Amino acid sequence: MAVRALGQNQEVTSVLPHRDHRVAELVERLASVPGREGRLTHLEVLPARAAVTTQWPSWCEPDVVAAFGATGITAPWRHQAEAASAAHAGHHVVLATGTASGKSLGYQLPALSALRAARSAHGQRGATVLYVAPTKALAHDQLSGLLTLGLDVRVATHDGDSTREQRDWARDHGEYVLTNPDMLHRSLLPGHARWARFLGSLHYVVIDECHHYRGVFGAHVSHVLRRLRRLCAAYGAQPTFVLASATVADPATTARRLTGLDVSAVTADASPRGEVSLGLWEPPFTSFTGENGAPVRRAASSETADLLADLVAEDVRTLAFVRSRRGAEQVAMTAAGLLADVDGSLPGRVAAYRGGYLPEERRAIEEALRSGELIGLAATNSLELGIDISGLDAILMAGFPGTRAALWQQVGRAGRGAGDALGILVAGDDPLDTYLVHHPEALFGQPVEATVFDPDNRFVLGPHLCAAAQELPLTEAELGLFGPTARETLDSLTASGLLRQRARGWFWTDRRRACDLADIRSAGGSPIQLIEADTGRVVGTVDSGRAHSTAHAGAVYVHRGESWLVEALDLEAAVATMARTEPDYSTTAREVTDITIVEERGHRSWGVCRLAFGEVDVSHQVVSFLRRRQPSSEIIGEEPLDLPVRSLRTTAVWWTAPAQALSRAGLEATDLAGSAHAAEHCSIGLLPLFATCDRWDIGGVSTAAHPDTGCLTVFVHDGHPGGAGFAERGFQTARAWLTATRDVIASCTCEEGCPSCIQSPKCGNQNNPLDKSGARVLLDALLDTASDE
Numbered sequence: 001m002a003v004r005a006l007g008q009n010q011e012v013t014s015v016l017p018h019r020d021h022r023v024a025e026l027v028e029r030l031a032s033v034p035g036r037e038g039r040l041t042h043l044e045v046l047p048a049r050a051a052v053t054t055q056w057p058s059w060c061e062p063d064v065v066a067a068f069g070a071t072g073i074t075a076p077w078r079h080q081a082e083a084a085s086a087a088h089a090g091h092h093v094v095l096a097t098g099t100a101s102g103k104s105l106g107y108q109l110p111a112l113s114a115l116r117a118a119r120s121a122h123g124q125r126g127a128t129v130l131y132v133a134p135t136k137a138l139a140h141d142q143l144s145g146l147l148t149l150g151l152d153v154r155v156a157t158h159d160g161d162s163t164r165e166q167r168d169w170a171r172d173h174g175e176y177v178l179t180n181p182d183m184l185h186r187s188l189l190p191g192h193a194r195w196a197r198f199l200g201s202l203h204y205v206v207i208d209e210c211h212h213y214r215g216v217f218g219a220h221v222s223h224v225l226r227r228l229r230r231l232c233a234a235y236g237a238q239p240t241f242v243l244a245s246a247t248v249a250d251p252a253t254t255a256r257r258l259t260g261l262d263v264s265a266v267t268a269d270a271s272p273r274g275e276v277s278l279g280l281w282e283p284p285f286t287s288f289t290g291e292n293g294a295p296v297r298r299a300a301s302s303e304t305a306d307l308l309a310d311l312v313a314e315d316v317r318t319l320a321f322v323r324s325r326r327g328a329e330q331v332a333m334t335a336a337g338l339l340a341d342v343d344g345s346l347p348g349r350v351a352a353y354r355g356g357y358l359p360e361e362r363r364a365i366e367e368a369l370r371s372g373e374l375i376g377l378a379a380t381n382s383l384e385l386g387i388d389i390s391g392l393d394a395i396l397m398a399g400f401p402g403t404r405a406a407l408w409q410q411v412g413r414a415g416r417g418a419g420d421a422l423g424i425l426v427a428g429d430d431p432l433d434t435y436l437v438h439h440p441e442a443l444f445g446q447p448v449e450a451t452v453f454d455p456d457n458r459f460v461l462g463p464h465l466c467a468a469a470q471e472l473p474l475t476e477a478e479l480g481l482f483g484p485t486a487r488e489t490l491d492s493l494t495a496s497g498l499l500r501q502r503a504r505g506w507f508w509t510d511r512r513r514a515c516d517l518a519d520i521r522s523a524g525g526s527p528i529q530l531i532e533a534d535t536g537r538v539v540g541t542v543d544s545g546r547a548h549s550t551a552h553a554g555a556v557y558v559h560r561g562e563s564w565l566v567e568a569l570d571l572e573a574a575v576a577t578m579a580r581t582e583p584d585y586s587t588t589a590r591e592v593t594d595i596t597i598v599e600e601r602g603h604r605s606w607g608v609c610r611l612a613f614g615e616v617d618v619s620h621q622v623v624s625f626l627r628r629r630q631p632s633s634e635i636i637g638e639e640p641l642d643l644p645v646r647s648l649r650t651t652a653v654w655w656t657a658p659a660q661a662l663s664r665a666g667l668e669a670t671d672l673a674g675s676a677h678a679a680e681h682c683s684i685g686l687l688p689l690f691a692t693c694d695r696w697d698i699g700g701v702s703t704a705a706h707p708d709t710g711c712l713t714v715f716v717h718d719g720h721p722g723g724a725g726f727a728e729r730g731f732q733t734a735r736a737w738l739t740a741t742r743d744v745i746a747s748c749t750c751e752e753g754c755p756s757c758i759q760s761p762k763c764g765n766q767n768n769p770l771d772k773s774g775a776r777v778l779l780d781a782l783l784d785t786a787s788d789e
């Protein structure tokens with residue numbers, strides 16, 4: 001229906017590039033199709049922005065300027081020059097501007113100038129630069145960019161793909177070495193004696209895409225960088241750190257936490273941009289019901305398929321991002337089916353893009369999109385780095401991609417250069433997406449999303465202190481570098497015999513490599529191997545903490561967009577066996593949780609209510625899993641599981657409301673459990689807006705009376721040993737976070753609660769009891785007394 005209504009307007013051939021057919025009109029048309037009333041909740045049009053260029057700073061080496069000039073860059077944008085000059089002056093700096101704002105130039109300019117200047121002064125390698133990227137792919141992109149400049153600078157990658165000869169060459173002759181935190185941790189730092197000359201002449205350390213370093217991974221990387229700084233100092237170097245980040249809340253604070261240094265931020269983006277229109281779209285409730293009779297919204301992927309068909313019918317080149325490969329294929333197929341009713345030639349112009357293509361297959365798809373042979377493509381989020389598509393007009397997102405940074409990255413795929421771009425975010429059926437489509441300011445205003453991690457987590461810090469001690473004996477004076485918990489952690493490592501204290505400091509006395517104590521990509525616990533049942537091939541690994549809920553027998557496990565059915569989970573052998581499959585359902589595990597307070601680390605009083613942060617013991621157990629038909633989410637069965645209880649010492653934020661506050665608010669004793677439970681679920685769903693985490697990284701407990709507090713208490717805890725900083729961020733932003741929670745509950749149009757507001761997919765208590773109106777009253781009473789942070 002929808003397609004036909006739009007398809008009648010066949011004289012429109014290419015909508016976006018022409019100013020006379022404004023993007024806004026197109027969106028209005030999509031939204032005004034009969035039956036779609038109310039789905040477009042907001043359309044934000046960000047006007048085109050002209051570039052602000054400036055002069056090349058006077059300190060730049062002329063051949064570096066000439067090399068950039070030859071690639072078409074005749075003058076830097078203001079933010080590039082500003083960051084470059086700060087770095088050149090020896091100030092640590094983070095450049096936090098939008099996608100495609102040329103952040104590389106900001107660090108390449110001072111780095112290459114330093115290398116060229118040192119070479120002319122010494123005639124040989126006189127300075128070095130270390131570039132650190134979160135992925136190999138990014139480092140390789142960076143390498144080809146540097147090689148294109150054609151400067152006489154010795155650039156080399158040092159990663160898992162490098163041969164022994166390449167690594168030796170990088171170490172002995174490389175001036176600009178590109179690596180990743182894993183290689184620093186396992187190879188470069190432990191082998192520092194051989195890198196002494198490189199480290200001793202290090203001028204710059206570049207930390208690219210530093211918003212990737214979050215959660216437990218972020219804490220690990222922060223200590224890898226402290227170990228690097230310590231070794232540089234030992235070899236007489238004080239490198240300047242230049243960081244690049246997506247736009248997030250308070251990038252200077254994050255950069256400071258990550259490096260342990262004073263870092264200033266450059267955030268005013270002076271790059272040009274075409275007009276960007278971003279529509280926020282909320283699927284309607286469907287006629288069938290979910291758990292406890294709750295209404296269920298139409299799947300974001302089904303809605304996305306409709307919109308993809310409409311846009312293709314209008315000849316708008318569109319890329320749709322969908323969570324799984326199966327989902328992407330379904331979206332492409334559904335869109336093609338709808339288009340067949342409009343014009344028999346159209347279905348062939350929509351395709352799904354999956355990971356794992358050969359380079360030539362990838363290029364064929366890129367070419368088909370460029371030439372216009374393909375107009376619509378559905379892909380998984382893992383497309384991100386692998387494909388080079390230009391000339392797209394529109395981006396559809398089936399569900400919020402997790403972070404604001406990721407959303408703008410995806411929208412940035414459309415309308416590169418001066419062309420206008422359209423993006424539509426189609427909300428998934430959960431509290432965060434619901435909040436976003438009703439609160440555009442969360443996407444367009446000042447970012448509230450911060451890159452969060454906790455360098456003081458002792459579970460993370462311990463192995464790095466051991467690694468540091470093996471690299472060079474640790475002295476008392478160096479402990480400050482590793483933060484306030486270093487001394488205590490060191491003492492317990494010494495007591496356990498891993499380190500030994502001598503006159504010259506703490507020594508590693510074990511025969512093992514200390515760096516093997518920490519797997520910096522793992523969230524804790526020993527990893528479970530995912531094995532293909534037929535072949536015995538290792539497909540990947542999953543943290544043991546997550547295996548219970550994602551890799552139990554019967555689970556549909558999505559790995560890089562591919563679906564697998566888990567046949568068995570053997571915790572003792574640390575393996576899960578599974579087989580490739582395309583089931584028409586997904587699974588979600590449900591768990592029950594208990595919590596006890598170990599130590600309060602901070603609190604705030606909100607009237608008679610109280611907000612606290614501290615250490616807790618969590619015990620939780622996955623008790624069952626649900627099968628849900630996809631894409632509708634209809635529950636088709638629940639099966640019990642027999643998995644052991646897991647215990648975890650971690651951090652939590654909690655709030656308490658005493659009886660007097662509850663009775664004053666008019667809450668009856670019988671309302672309390674359901675009200676607290678509903679508030680807990682919804683607040684877990686909203687925390688990822690403030691802390692860059694996934695709702696599966698955190699958990700919660702609520703009770704009408706908790707033994708440790710004596711009154712109604714709602715806990716939200718980190719899911720990793722020692723905490724990842726998410727609960728702490730909740731404590732810091734409690735007022736805004738809980739206000740957002742209240743707003744979602746207040747604005748959701750369901751009667752008694754649904755997955756968009758208070759129902760949680762992983763609730764071990766069958767989402768029962770839940771009291772939607774009580775939760776609102778409870779949160780109102782709590783926030784009434786809230787003081788500003």
Ligand SMILES: [Zn+2]
Nearest residue numbers: 748750754757
């Ligand atoms: Zn609802």
Ligand SMILES: [Zn+2]
Nearest residue numbers: 763764765767
């Ligand atoms: Zn629950």
